[in-house]
Amino acid sequence: MKHSVILDYNHCRGCTTCIKNCPTEAIRVRSGKAKILNVRCIDCGKCIRVCPHRAIKSISDDLSKLEDFEYRVALPDPVLYGQFQHLDDIDIVLNGLLAIGFQKVFETARAAEMLSDYARHSISSGEERVLPQISSACPAIVRLIGIRFPKLIPNVAPTIAPVELAAILARREAVKETGLPPEKIGVFAIVPCSAQVTAAHSPVGLQEPVLDGAFAIRDIYLRLLGPMKDLKEVRPLSSAGIMGVGWAYCGGESAARLGEPYLAVDGIENCIQMLEEIEDGRLPEADFIELAACTQGCVGGCLTVENPYGARMRIKNLMKGLPVSRNRFDYRGGDRELVKSDREIQYVPAFLLDQDRAAALEKMIRVEELQRTLPGLDCGSCGAPSCHALAEDVVQGRATVEDCIFKVRERMQYMAGTGDADEYLPAPFRQRKREIRAGGRRGEGGP
Structure with a gap:
């Protein structure tokens, strides 16, 4: 199916605003650019409204x-x-x-x-x-x-x-x-x-x-x-x-x-x-x-x-100036079937982990295990809308665990020994120091 919602990569800055607002988790940010998972997109236009850089738009006929x-x-x-x-x-x-x-x-x-x-x-x-x-x-x-x-x-x-x-x-x-x-x-x-x-x-x-x-x-x-x-x-x-x-x-x-x-x-x-x-x-x-x-x-x-x-x-x-109704349906004209759908709504398994049930169950277990090791903040810094979505992407081969900045911090701390990797995190996610640096200045900026 050809969708009318498209991405303009020249304007996209990978800000992750769209991934946090998509109701079907149809967008990811990879390599600094957003990407739409077409099978999950319902063309609701929510991403168009929230994109601050107007990188997502809808294309209608010329x-x-x-x-x-x-x-x-x-x-x-x-x-x-x-x-x-x-x-x-x-x-x-x-x-x-x-x-x-x-x-x-x-x-x-x-x-x-x-x-x-x-x-x-x-x-x-x-x-x-x-x-x-x-x-x-x-x-x-x-x-x-x-x-x-x-x-x-x-x-x-x-x-x-x-x-x-x-x-x-x-x-x-x-x-x-x-x-x-x-x-x-x-x-x-x-x-x-x-x-x-x-x-x-x-x-x-x-x-x-x-x-x-x-x-x-x-x-x-x-x-x-x-x-x-x-x-x-x-x-x-x-x-x-x-x-x-x-x-x-x-x-x-x-x-x-x-x-x-x-x-x-x-x-x-x-x-x-x-x-x-x-x-x-x-x-x-x-x-x-x-x-x-x-x-x-x-x-x-x-x-x-x-x-x-x-x-x-x-x-x-x-x-206010119109009559209540001007049109009636013609039941005698043979058009009774005209208003009815001739195709049943199809179930689209967009969130299915695998066509094989056993393989899908195995993947689901791996997703749950991996999700438990993630911070659960759903910050979007990994390019996925939630920690669960990242775990799912990792299991499906669309991402790696290292996409999580907290996992990167753990690796850096392990490699550096006594090094402090918090400084590489965005300010809201840095761990609070147990003590204010030497001399303590509790009166400035709170306890």
């Missing part, structure tokens, strides 16, 4: 890709609407998209309303499901479950993401309207995060991609500013209501299910904590769990422009 198609359809995420200050009409944004090279706009919020209606119908009809059901809307969370919480895979809702349903329906409409073959119609999502860029090319719940590409909101935002100001006519293009636009922030999807007991959790660390509790059997008193990897939901994506709290406020203001 806008020049539009030229490969005769007819181009834009699928704007409702998060886009919250990026513009003093915006009072969604149609201004949608008309701006037509002005920058798209021939058609199909709102992702429209597909979100259909999925909400489908969910309400499934609940009322008593359709069998594993509770609590976990939302499948956030691809980073779905990949996280596939890597760290395989027991919860049956709990994930068996429906595709709104942007995927929007792509399928938009292409159908475009074929009918233009008479062009599907391959000459380019359907592009305008997304707020790196996980959705990756999912556009490697979908979690579909056998084949339904999108031709994904553009970052921050890139489209810059292109839209001029054309939106120069619009001479604003045609009514908006086709979604409060329920669809509300999916832009955490809790919007849950609220659109109307009355079902739910929990809405944002932030990758909070989501992990909730998944751990569900896995341990401490089930919350809710039938539906909405998990969003980003702060405040999709409005907090790493490819957005505005502060997530401000963007959420603007979206709520725009929703």
Whole structure:
């Protein structure tokens, strides 16, 4: 799988900030540069936000890709609407998209309303499901479950993401309207995060991609500013209501299910904590769990422009003039299977020590033994996020024990005899002297 999160080695200084913040321990620092373990990366974008040197970034499709198609359809995420200050009409944004090279706009919020209606119908009809059901809307969370919480895979809702349903329906409409073959119609999502860029090319719940590409909101935002100001006519293009636009922030999807007991959790660390509790059997008193990897939901994506709290406020203001819902799912049209995933979520054994069970048990014992000899400070100076991760890397041949600065100190003390190796450690890790140097100066700087 090709990830959208990449490293720029020219900017990386090996500061270890990223390794301490990665929720799946997918990053190591070796030879002064960070390295991503691709099998563990879920493209959540946490490392992008915390990197002080901007060495980690997300690569979305280039806008020049539009030229490969005769007819181009834009699928704007409702998060886009919250990026513009003093915006009072969604149609201004949608008309701006037509002005920058798209021939058609199909709102992702429209597909979100259909999925909400489908969910309400499934609940009322008593359709069998594993509770609590976990939302499948956030691809980073779905990949996280596939890597760290395989027991919860049956709990994930068996429906595709709104942007995927929007792509399928938009292409159908475009074929009918233009008479062009599907391959000459380019359907592009305008997304707020790196996980959705990756999912556009490697979908979690579909056998084949339904999108031709994904553009970052921050890139489209810059292109839209001029054309939106120069619009001479604003045609009514908006086709979604409060329920669809509300999916832009955490809790919007849950609220659109109307009355079902739910929990809405944002932030990758909070989501992990909730998944751990569900896995341990401490089930919350809710039938539906909405998990969003980003702060405040999709409005907090790493490819957005505005502060997530401000963007959420603007979206709520725009929703005041909208109807509750404008779209219903067509149960009679034979599209019942359209919203369902055609591929089961795959368990990715990213943390498996060995394919052979006996060998894996042996390695696990060695990891535990080695970890007991390490200081347990999880300082990150070795280039691994924790002492356990370093022990695992050593056993797997990705590192050596000497990568630990405390092990180096022990070796130096042994070789030097009476020498003092503490001076080679960073100040916070030096051992406190039992006595202040000759003459003692206890009154200066504390006891």
